[in-house]
Amino acid sequence: MVIQQPTNNAVLQDVFYVSGTAADDVAVASVQVRVGNNGAWTTAAGTATWSLMLDSKAFSNGTYQLQARARDTSDNLSTTAQRSVVFSNEVIVIPPAAYDVRINAGGSTLTDCDEQVWVADQAWQPGSFGYTNGTIGYMNNTILGVCPDEQELYRTERYGQRLDYRFDVPNGTYEITLLNAETYRNGPNQRIFDLYIEGIQVLTNYDIFAEAGGQNVPITLIFTNEVSDGHLDIHFEYSVDSGRVSGIRVRSLDEPDSDGDGIPDSWMNEWFGHPTGESGDDSRADDDADGDGYSNLEEFIALTSPVDQNDFPIINEINWSDIPIVTFPTAEGRIYDLQWKADLTTTDAWSTILRDQLGTGTLLPLRDSNAPPQGAYRVRIRLP
Numbered sequence: 001m002v003i004q005q006p007t008n009n010a011v012l013q014d015v016f017y018v019s020g021t022a023a024d025d026v027a028v029a030s031v032q033v034r035v036g037n038n039g040a041w042t043t044a045a046g047t048a049t050w051s052l053m054l055d056s057k058a059f060s061n062g063t064y065q066l067q068a069r070a071r072d073t074s075d076n077l078s079t080t081a082q083r084s085v086v087f088s089n090e091v092i093v094i095p096p097a098a099y100d101v102r103i104n105a106g107g108s109t110l111t112d113c114d115e116q117v118w119v120a121d122q123a124w125q126p127g128s129f130g131y132t133n134g135t136i137g138y139m140n141n142t143i144l145g146v147c148p149d150e151q152e153l154y155r156t157e158r159y160g161q162r163l164d165y166r167f168d169v170p171n172g173t174y175e176i177t178l179l180n181a182e183t184y185r186n187g188p189n190q191r192i193f194d195l196y197i198e199g200i201q202v203l204t205n206y207d208i209f210a211e212a213g214g215q216n217v218p219i220t221l222i223f224t225n226e227v228s229d230g231h232l233d234i235h236f237e238y239s240v241d242s243g244r245v246s247g248i249r250v251r252s253l254d255e256p257d258s259d260g261d262g263i264p265d266s267w268m269n270e271w272f273g274h275p276t277g278e279s280g281d282d283s284r285a286d287d288d289a290d291g292d293g294y295s296n297l298e299e300f301i302a303l304t305s306p307v308d309q310n311d312f313p314i315i316n317e318i319n320w321s322d323i324p325i326v327t328f329p330t331a332e333g334r335i336y337d338l339q340w341k342a343d344l345t346t347t348d349a350w351s352t353i354l355r356d357q358l359g360t361g362t363l364l365p366l367r368d369s370n371a372p373p374q375g376a377y378r379v380r381i382r383l384p
Contacts, residue, residue, distance in 0.1 A: 195236055
């Protein structure tokens with residue numbers, strides 16, 4: 001029993017072939033191949049000369065033993081031939097998509113002119129989204145300035161003196177977009193309502209007709225709200241007639257953080273090749289993967305490398321002149337506070353000298369015009 005290909009210690013990517021030869025005193029009935037000592041045996045094509053196609057991407061990267069054996073017509077097994085090989089494929093990890101739901105209130109699923117899908121209106125169920133009350137309405141009007149594919153989006157509606165929607169979502173920050181048009185009332189002050197999102201009043205005495213400037217005129221409202229209880233609640237409180245909505249979009253403004261450790265999946269994928277922290281490679285938030293004294297969470301906040309011992313948050317220079325100047329590297333998307341303390345050996349609190357300095361991606365020199373040229377400085381780095 002002989003394995004001819006691949007050669008011993010070959011580095012393999014994607015699909016490859018295992019091939020070889022087999023012989024028996026009478027006849028070879030079949031040849032089987034497996035990957036690793038515990039892998040399943042798979043029958044190859046051919047007998048005296050045989051081959052089998054395998055996909056290295058079905059396995060983790062690493063070293064494996066390819067094994068092959070022959071079986072004769074009397075059901076006797078040959079000795080097992082082996083080759084050591086290395087699977088080495090690029091790991092591509094797609095992070096979970098951020099929460100983004102569009103509802104065609106009162107209507108069926110449709111695709112708008114930007115090829116975005118608005119799903120059919122549905123009743124709320126735990127773990128999902130939808131209305132908890134209200135009535136379907138429809139007016140076959142021509143909506144001004146709206147492309148043909150989006151006419152139905154505004155013609156349909158859910159309305160009512162009691163009108164509520166609920167979205168069960170991870171806690172975080174969300175953008176809520178409401179699409180509306182007054183298709184039924186033909187003048188101002190005929191439909192007036194308040195709007196509450198997460199119990200916070202965001203509209204007062206709202207009149208679609210008056211705000212849009214007429215009947216059948218589309219209007220878009222966008223709000224940003226925090227969710228801390230796992231439910232995003234939208235409530236219409238009528239004053240005159242009823243509340244009304246044609247389309248609702250709820251979109252997360254936060255990056256996905258699957259394990260809730262404060263580090264987004266995208267950063268984990270970039271540095272560790274997987275979206276959540278694992279003990280095997282010191283990728284958990286509290287781990288210090290590169291041993292530079294800063295945890296992975298602190299490296300994420302600073303946007304420094306968690307796997308490079310020479311890349312960590314640092315003050316480059318303190319110029320102890322009459323007006324001290326503290327210089328340090330910054331990253332875009334981060335906020336920096338300069339703090340001062342007279343004596344590091346005391347338990348006195350740090351004083352914030354300058355706060356809310358925006359990172360630029362370059363060195364940032366900060367002047368401390370209040371402190372004498374003595375003491376110690378530190379920089380606190382924050383997320384927006």
